[in-house]
Amino acid sequence: xxxxxxxxxxxxxxxxxxxxxxxxxxxxxxxxxxxxxxxxxxxxxxxxxxxxxxxxxxxxxxxxxxxxxxxxxxxxxxxxxxxxxxxxxxxxxxxxxxxxxxxxxxxxxxxxxxxxx
Numbered sequence: 001x002x003x004x005x006x007x008x009x010x011x012x013x014x015x016x017x018x019x020x021x022x023x024x025x026x027x028x029x030x031x032x033x034x035x036x037x038x039x040x041x042x043x044x045x046x047x048x049x050x051x052x053x054x055x056x057x058x059x060x061x062x063x064x065x066x067x068x069x070x071x072x073x074x075x076x077x078x079x080x081x082x083x084x085x086x087x088x089x090x091x092x093x094x095x096x097x098x099x100x101x102x103x104x105x106x107x108x109x110x111x112x113x114x115x116x117x
Contacts (some may be wrong), residue, residue, distance in 0.1 A: 002026045002106035004095045009111030012085055016115070020080040022095035022108060032106075033098050034071060034078040038091035038113075048093075049080055052100075063089075085115045 008020040020036070033052045039045040049069035050058040057069055068081045078095055092110040 002028065002032070002097055004097060004106055004108035006093065006095050006108040006111040009093060009113045011114045011116070013117055014086055014115055016085050017081070017083045018085065018113060020082070020093055020095075020111060020113075022078045022080075023076060024078070024095075024097060024106070024108075025076045028099070029076045029097075030073045031099055033100055034069070035096045035098070036067075036069060036078075036080045037094045037096060038089075039094070039110075040091040043091075045094075051078065082113070085113075087115050087117075089113060090115050 002024050004022050004024040006020060006022050008018060012018055035047060036049040037045050038048050048063050049067055051069045051071050059067060066084045071078045090113060092112050094110045095108045097106045
């Protein structure tokens with residue numbers, strides 16, 4: 001089993017930055033594609049970043065240029081650097097790992113990000 005654990009959330013003013021961390025000690029870490037999702041109250045869960053096993057990254061347009069996902073396989077860590085934060089970025093952020101082609105996904109408990117003045 002894989003049990004991701006997010007950390008690094010908190011409160012920031014608009015325009016500020018946060019770096020989220022996701023730790024997932026497992027022998028299959030390097031075989032996983034990693035994602036960051038977020039969910040705000042009353043809204044659907046949405047994907048904000050993806051990184052595959054070859055360090056290829058993808059982002060939706062609404063975070064492109066502001067968010068950056070990275071991975072550190074020897075330490076079983078994945079990160080989300082968030083810059084130029086906006087109030088609409090307020091949500092619970094989750095990391096998730098998946099082996100492409102397999103049905104099962106692994107999810108953390110989430111970390112709260114609040115952006116307000």
